[in-house]
Amino acid sequence: MASMRGVSFMLEVQGLKKTFTSGLVSKRSVKAVDGISFNIADGETFGLVGESGCGKTTVGRLVLRLIEPTEGKVIFNSIDVLKLNKKALRKLRPQMQIIFQDPESSLHPRMKIGDIIAEPLKLYNLVPKANREKKVLELIDMVGLQPEHVNRFPHELSGGQSQRVVLARVLALGPRFIVADEPTSSLDVSVQAQILSLMNTVQEEFHFSCLFISHDLNLISRMTSSMGVMYLGKIVEAGSTKELFEEARHPYTRALMSAIPIADPQTKRKKIVLEGEMPSPMNPPSGCRFHTRCRFKEKICEKTEPQLIDLGEGHRIACHLYAAEDKRLVIRHRVTVEI
């Protein structure tokens, strides 16, 4: 794919699957992630959005091999990550980092902030011993903390400050790719904004690619240039963030988009409220996984699983409504949409 479009990708994910099994005798399995593909260009931020339980967090872990994928391919900077042995993987790890949702449990509770940030420098001997302190102070300053924070312990910091420490520690390694797994969802809105603009600043400075996982569409629209929408372990629609926000096609994406609040009481807009709960991934619906909640359900949706098709310019969608051979459905859908 990389050569096809003439763009070099920092990360290519193809057909990634993860099945969790439990039980010794009667094995039960959950397909948490069921065949996901996406690419992230160098320096780009790709957003992954979906309800809780759709498997987006698992994707983040799988890409870094913090959980072993069952199937699929992850190619990072032309290295096939899943084929590496343990030693080679550990060598690669500093280049691929992760920021977690809960900053307070992301920091070793018995280490001082200075030591936490210095640890990666020490482990990989990135900076000679004499300059370490200086480097730590540099990083601390860069993420907007004060030098006196060096001697504090994690529990003395606020959530936002902790997340800054996490960022400083990750940046110390000079990664090429960062998974940001809902990095601001446990923070206040005002702090959220600070952390996000900090992330934008350091991304420009350090030039890394990012997989931004969130359930918050506002964040996705602000942080990413392209995105994928996940439902029950699959990507149902993907494309450039701009296009998806302006012209979402998949009924699920449309429902998500319609739920974004608009800060203007005069704007009248019809909200699409999805009925029911997301089905259990232990026993996913046949055919299209979304058909149990879809307003445009047809017979074919219950039986055949829709494949991801390209609508042009990288806008991919998995929905029978857009299957080229069935024009009737497309027309019907358009009519419904216009009402």
Next chain:
Amino acid sequence: MTLAKSRNMDEFLKNRASVAGLIVILMLITAAILADFIAPYDTDKIALKEKLKSPSWEHPMGTDQLGRDVLSRMIYGTRTTFELSILVVALTSTFGVFIGIIAGYFRGVIDEILMRLIDVLLAFPSIILALVIIGALGPGMINTIVAISLVGWLFYARVARATTLSIREKEYIEGARAMGCSDGYICLRYVLPNCLPPIIVLMTLNLGSVILSIAALGYLGLGAQPPTPEWGSMLNEGREYLRDCPWLCVFPGLMIMLAVLAFNFIGDGLRDAIDPRQMVIK
């Protein structure tokens, strides 16, 4: 940490029983260390003329059947007991925590095998198992340590495993793995320091019961051998004279009770002070 530590310290000092326990233990440890200077008589000096004297100014705790000063023997007995029990607790806690962290961190087959082994060992009553081991190896101090340690580590392994299980799900462990830290490094630098608080509580509580086990084996004549002064064996020696010379048994008995009680009070206080929600799980 400084903040949490001082808060824990305040919490501990508020508990009067624990503070009393701490004072008693500190006094006993001082006595054990300074035994050579504070013991009024030589423990082994036999003076048959002076035998079975009741407590007096010369012999505050009386003399035994061989005319040896009971107070001096009590002081040296403290040394024996503390040496043995601290050694046992150091051995068992180190080994148990090591096993527990390995089982809890790696899970899977290793965990399953280790835990079933522990279940089997726990099924034996510990004192009977100790008797069997001493029966096979012969009585003596070293064998006492072996016999008690063989069962003692099980509890540490259990607690360390349980704590490790909760720690390994923390995001800082995953972050360390993402950073490329080896499993050994993570266990040593990340898991061990964070699973210590409950282990420290367990160690204090365990010291009391180890002292009791040592005294029990000594009383049965299987622990420290005469003429080594030891509380349990002193009880045993005084048993025959219980009716006429009760001081031979009363003082060692009181001492055992005092030491065990003191450790239990400290343990209770520590357990309350080191709030697990605050210190372990975080």
